[in-house]
Amino acid sequence: MGNRAYNFNAGPAALPLEVLQRAQEEFVDFKGIGMSIMEISHRSSEYEQVHNETQELLKRIFGIPAGYQILFLQGGASSQFAMIPMNFLRAGQVGSYVLTGAWAEKAVQEAALFGEVAVVASSKEQKFMKIPDLSGLSLPANSSYLHVTSNETIEGAQFQSYPETGNVPLIADMSSDILSRPVDVSKFSMIYAGAQKNLGPSGVTVAIIKDDLLQDLPKTIPTMLRYETHSKNNSLYNTPPAYSIYMVNLVLKWIEEQGGLTVIEKNNIEKSGLIYSAIDNSNGFYRGPVDLGSRSTMNITFRLQDEELEKKFIKETEQQVFVGLKGHRSVGGLRASTYNAVPYTSCKALAEFMTDFQQRNS
Structure with a gap:
């Protein structure tokens, strides 16, 4: 298609032309069922096949080992800034953060609403124009987790490697560089990403969470903000963003084809x-x-x-x-x-x- 723009948008962003054309072909009649996938029940066998296949595709492409769950959530990465401390920051513990730019700052600000936060490394004095050296990183002994933002969309700085955190769970916001390169997922207890940059259109947020991080979560968290709710219900506790997940499915197939x-x-x-x-x-x-x-x-x-x-x-x-x-x-x-x-x-x-x-x- 010769009339396509040169799309350098930061998000929502470019989608593969092949994916858009495939979606266009199936838009009105999904696999011969006489309806669009936007019209069918999320409890139907046709949608559940897409839902489960998308999880399996992501596991295969990203090399996600056993012992992790893939959740399809809503509210973008910005909601995760609050959900993470709500679920994982316990009384008497500290949420540790690496401050690398505007999005990391937002994550810190949200976490501070729920408990104690420690900025263990920062490049703010360098106006976020570099990733801090984390080779000698020292974490508070009572850290609930260490949170990093793998790629800062606004400033344009990206982690080239990730810190060793020992027994402290490593959590990464990979919204703007997930699936842009191979990553050793086993280093992380949680990876999350809004879809609208490398995964698909806006509307769904993918969270990859290690099983042991989901143990003994507080019962006082509102139902929809508790990871356990979505884990136990295969991300189908409420109506999921079905079309966005379908588009992620097509993007993942495109990545395999590349x-x-x-x-x-x-x-x-x-x-x-x-x-x-x-x-x-x-x-x-x-x-x-x-x-x-x-x-x-x-x-x-x-x-x-x-x-x-x-x-x-x-x-x-x-x-x-x-x-x-x-x-x-x-x-x-x-x-x-x-x-x-x-x-x-x-x-x-x-x-x-x-x-x-x-x-x-x-």
């Missing part, structure tokens, strides 16, 4: 490398503020010499059907989000535009 996460990671490095090369070879015309060792392959942030030139850049890109390149309102600048579904051709076109724009404005 060759799995090793191929996806290779593609993401190549795609982001095109844009980083345009920045690094510009003799200072473009500036990439994030430390080289913390650069994200998902969210590439950069600046120009002044805001007027950045406005001109945005105006011209919009005229050429580039979408989503304005930086987050809280930090300004420019940002290209190059999630799994953003094709190589889009990144190549942006890199070529950047070079041309530099030549015309130097």
Whole structure:
């Protein structure tokens, strides 16, 4: 389809064209049942097959070992910021957090509403332009868990490796880089992600939780905010976001068709490398503020010499059907989000535009 925009939106974000076309084919009549999947009961055999298959696909693609449960939740990652301390932060214990950007800050703020919080490492003094060195990380002895944000969508900094936490459960918000590369899931007690960047459309949040983390949860938590509720009912206690889960199913099948996460990671490095090369070879015309060792392959942030030139850049890109390149309102600048579904051709076109724009404005 030649009229597709170059979509660099940060989320909701690009979906694979093949997935959209498959969904379009099945939209009115899902597998010959005479109804859309949006119209059928979540208790029907047709929907339950999609629901369970999606869990199995994620286990296989992400290499999730035995002893973990996959939950389909609602409320986005932002709801998890509160649910995690509600369920896991016990009296007399501390929720430990690594502060790496705007989303990590929001997680800390929510946790502080429910109990004691310790920021055990932070890059705030560096304006979140790098991931803190966690090689010598020391955690409070009474830590309930350590929470990290694997990729900061706004600032563009990403963990390249994860800390060793011993007996302290490691929890990660992977909303903006889940399934962008292979990860040793066994290092984590919980991984969660809003779907609207690498998994599918908005509306569903995926939580991968180790079984032992779900033991002896407080009974005073409201029913819908208790992980145990969703675990015991296969995420079907209430009506799930059925269509969003169906779309996640199609995205997971697409990832397998690409060759799995090793191929996806290779593609993401190549795609982001095109844009980083345009920045690094510009003799200072473009500036990439994030430390080289913390650069994200998902969210590439950069600046120009002044805001007027950045406005001109945005105006011209919009005229050429580039979408989503304005930086987050809280930090300004420019940002290209190059999630799994953003094709190589889009990144190549942006890199070529950047070079041309530099030549015309130097």
